[in-house]
Amino acid sequence: MSHGCLATLSAVTHRxxxxxxxxxxxxxxxxxxxxxxxxxxxxxxxxxxxxxxxSLQVQQGAVHVFGRDPGARPVRMRRGAMLQVSxxxxxxxxxxxxxxxxxxxxxxxxxxxLLAMAGLEELAxxxxxxxxxxxxxxxxxxxxxxxxxxxxxxxEPTTGLDVEARRSxxxxxxxxxxxxxxxxxxxxxxxxxxxxxxxxxxxxQGRVVAEGTPSEIKSRTADRRIRxxxxxxxDDVASLPGVVRAEVSGQHLEILTARxxxxxxxxxxxxxxxxxxxxxxxxxxxxxxTLVRAGDPQxxxx
Amino acid sequence: xxTTGDGAPRLGLARRFCxxxxxxxAQFLSLARTPGFTIPTxxxxxxxxxxxxxVMRFSPLAxxxxxxxxxxxxxxxxxxxxxxxxxxxxxxxxALLLKQTTPMPVAAYLLARVATALLFGMAIVLxxxxxxxxxxxxxxxxxxxxxxxxxxxxxxxxxxxxxLAIGAWVKAQSAVAIVNLVYLPMAFLSGLWMPISLLPxxxxxxxxxxxxxxxxxxxxKVVDMDQGGSVGVHVLMMGVFTVVFLVVAGFxxxxxxxx
Numbered sequence: 001m002s003h004g005c006l007a008t009l010s011a012v013t014h015r016x017x018x019x020x021x022x023x024x025x026x027x028x029x030x031x032x033x034x035x036x037x038x039x040x041x042x043x044x045x046x047x048x049x050x051x052x053x054x055s056l057q058v059q060q061g062a063v064h065v066f067g068r069d070p071g072a073r074p075v076r077m078r079r080g081a082m083l084q085v086s087x088x089x090x091x092x093x094x095x096x097x098x099x100x101x102x103x104x105x106x107x108x109x110x111x112x113x114l115l116a117m118a119g120l121e122e123l124a125x126x127x128x129x130x131x132x133x134x135x136x137x138x139x140x141x142x143x144x145x146x147x148x149x150x151x152x153x154x155x156e157p158t159t160g161l162d163v164e165a166r167r168s169x170x171x172x173x174x175x176x177x178x179x180x181x182x183x184x185x186x187x188x189x190x191x192x193x194x195x196x197x198x199x200x201x202x203x204x205q206g207r208v209v210a211e212g213t214p215s216e217i218k219s220r221t222a223d224r225r226i227r228x229x230x231x232x233x234x235d236d237v238a239s240l241p242g243v244v245r246a247e248v249s250g251q252h253l254e255i256l257t258a259r260x261x262x263x264x265x266x267x268x269x270x271x272x273x274x275x276x277x278x279x280x281x282x283x284x285x286x287x288x289x290t291l292v293r294a295g296d297p298q299x300x301x302x
Numbered sequence: 303x304x305t306t307g308d309g310a311p312r313l314g315l316a317r318r319f320c321x322x323x324x325x326x327x328a329q330f331l332s333l334a335r336t337p338g339f340t341i342p343t344x345x346x347x348x349x350x351x352x353x354x355x356x357v358m359r360f361s362p363l364a365x366x367x368x369x370x371x372x373x374x375x376x377x378x379x380x381x382x383x384x385x386x387x388x389x390x391x392x393x394x395x396x397a398l399l400l401k402q403t404t405p406m407p408v409a410a411y412l413l414a415r416v417a418t419a420l421l422f423g424m425a426i427v428l429x430x431x432x433x434x435x436x437x438x439x440x441x442x443x444x445x446x447x448x449x450x451x452x453x454x455x456x457x458x459x460x461x462x463x464x465x466l467a468i469g470a471w472v473k474a475q476s477a478v479a480i481v482n483l484v485y486l487p488m489a490f491l492s493g494l495w496m497p498i499s500l501l502p503x504x505x506x507x508x509x510x511x512x513x514x515x516x517x518x519x520x521x522x523k524v525v526d527m528d529q530g531g532s533v534g535v536h537v538l539m540m541g542v543f544t545v546v547f548l549v550v551a552g553f554x555x556x557x558x559x560x561x
Binding site: 054086089147 | 405
C-alpha cells in the first residue's frame with residue numbers, strides 16, 4: 001500500500017463533533033515530489049496536515065509518515081512544518097528563534113544558511129513581534145527547514161500575503177524543489193498549485209475529487225465562460241455535456257464550461273439566431289467549481 | 303551522533319543538554335524583555351519589604367518575619383505568571399503547537415520555565431536578603447540564611463505546577479486575571495503580608511488549604527517564627543499540592559488534545 005511513499009493517508013475519516021472534516025480520504029506522498037493539496041476553505045486540508053503532523057489523533061483509517069506513527073520522535077526529526085496558525089515569542093529575535101529550533105535536530109542547517117534561504121539576513125536581529133506579516137511567514141518557512149528535513153509540510157504558506165511576498169515565498173519553495181526535497185503544500189489558489197507542484201490533489205468535503213499533474217488538472221477545469229442571448233432554455237443548456245453551470249443574467253445566458261467549442265457547436269445548431277456572443281476566461285473560483293462538481297456523484301458532469 | 307537500532311537519528315548527551323540551555327535562555331530572554339512581567343514580579347516584593355520591613359516596622363520582629371514571607375510571595379509571582387500566563391499565551395498563539403511538531407523534548411520546555419522562574423526568584427531573594435542584612439539589620443546564622451534561601455527557592459516547584467494547571471485550563475486573555483485572583487487573595491489569606499496569627503481565627507483555620515501557607519510556614523520555621531506545625535506535615539502537603547496541580551494540568555492537556 002505505501003511502498004515507496006514517504007507518507008500516506010488511507011481511508012481517513014475525521015470528525016469534529018457532527019462536522020465531517022475528512023470523509024475517507026486517501027492520499028500518498030511520493031519521494032521528491034511537491035504535492036499541492038488544493039481545495040476551498042473547509043475542504044479538510046488543514047485537518048489532513050494535522051493528522052500527518054501527529055497533532056491530531058487519528059479517529060478512523062491509517063496515517064503513516066516514513067512508515068511510522070506521524071507523531072513519533074524519529075519522524076519529527078526528519079520532517080519540518082509551517083502551520084497555518086502559529087506564533088513565536090514576540091520578544092525573541094529572528095536569529096534567537098532559529099538557533100533554538102535548530103538545536104532540536106540532529107543535523108540542522110546553519111542559522112546563516114536558513115537566514116539566506118528565507119531572505120532574512122537583514123532581519124536577523126529584529127524581534128519577531130516587530131516583523132510584517134510576510135516577514136513572519138518567511139521566519140516560519142525558515143523554521144520549517146531548520147532541521148534540514150526530508151519532508152516539509154507547508155499549510156497555506158502564502159495566505160494573507162501580498163503579491164510580492166507571495167512571489168518571494170514561491171521562489172523559495174521552487175528552490176526547495178530543485179534541491180530534491182519532498183514538500184506538501186496546501187492552498188486554495190489553483191495558480192499557486194500550478195506554479196509550484198508536480199502533482200495536485202483537489203479535495204472537497206473531505207475527499208479527493210481529482211488528482212493529477214497541474215496540466216491534467218487544468219484541462220479538467222471549466223476555464224471558459226460563454227455569454228450570449230439565445231432562445232434555448234437554461235435547463236436544456238445545463239444538461240449539455242461539458243456544461244458546469246448555466247445561469248440567466250438579464251437577457252443573457254451565462255455558461256461555464258471546460259469545452260467551449262463543443263458547447264457552442266451544439267448551441268449554434270439548436271439556435272441559429274443566437275447573438276451577442278462572448279467567450280471569456282473564467283475566474284479561478286469558477287474553474288475550481290468543475291472539479292468540485294465532478295466529485296459530487298449526483299451532479300456527475302461527464 | 304549515534305543512531306538507534308532502527309536507523310533513526312539520535313542526539314548525543316551534549317547536544318541534548320544544549321537544547322535545555324537554549325530553551326531556558328529563550329524563555330528567560332523572552333520574559334526579561336517583557337516589562338509587564340519583570341516590573342511587577344521583581345519590584346513588588348522588594349518594594350513591600352522596603353515599606354514594611356525597613357521604613358515602617360510594626361514590630362522589631364517584622365524585618366526577619368517578612369524576609370521569609372515576602373520571599374515566598376516573591377517566588378510565587380514568576381512561578382505563576384511565567385509559567386501559567388506564559389504557557390497559556392504560547393498555547394493560544396500557536397507557538398506551542400509549532401514546537402510540538404518539532405523533536406523538542408517536552409521536558410526541556412517545562413524545565414526551561416521552571417529554571418526561568420528560579421532565576422527571577424534568585425534575583426528577588428538576593429534583593430530581599432541584601433536589604434534585610436544591610437538596611438533592616440536582620441541577623442541570622444549563616445546556616446539560616448542558606449536554609450531560608452533554599453526553602454524560599456523551592457517554592458518554584460509547587461507554584462510552577464499550579465501555574466501549569468491554570469495555564470492548561472484558561473485562555474491567554476483571561477490568564478493574567480485568573481492568576482491575580484489566585485495569587486493575591488492566597489498570599490493575604492496564607493499570612494504572607496501580615497502574620498497569620500493577627501488574622502481572624504476562621505482565616506487561620508482555612509489557611510491550611512493554601513499551598514502558600516505551608517510554604518511560608520516552612521520558611522518561617524527556619525527563623526523560628528512559624529505557627530508550630532510539623533515540618534513533615536508541611537512538606538507532605540506541598541508534595542500533595544504539587545501532584546494534584548500536575549494531575550489537574552494533565553487533564554487540561556487531555557481536554558485540549560481532543561478539541
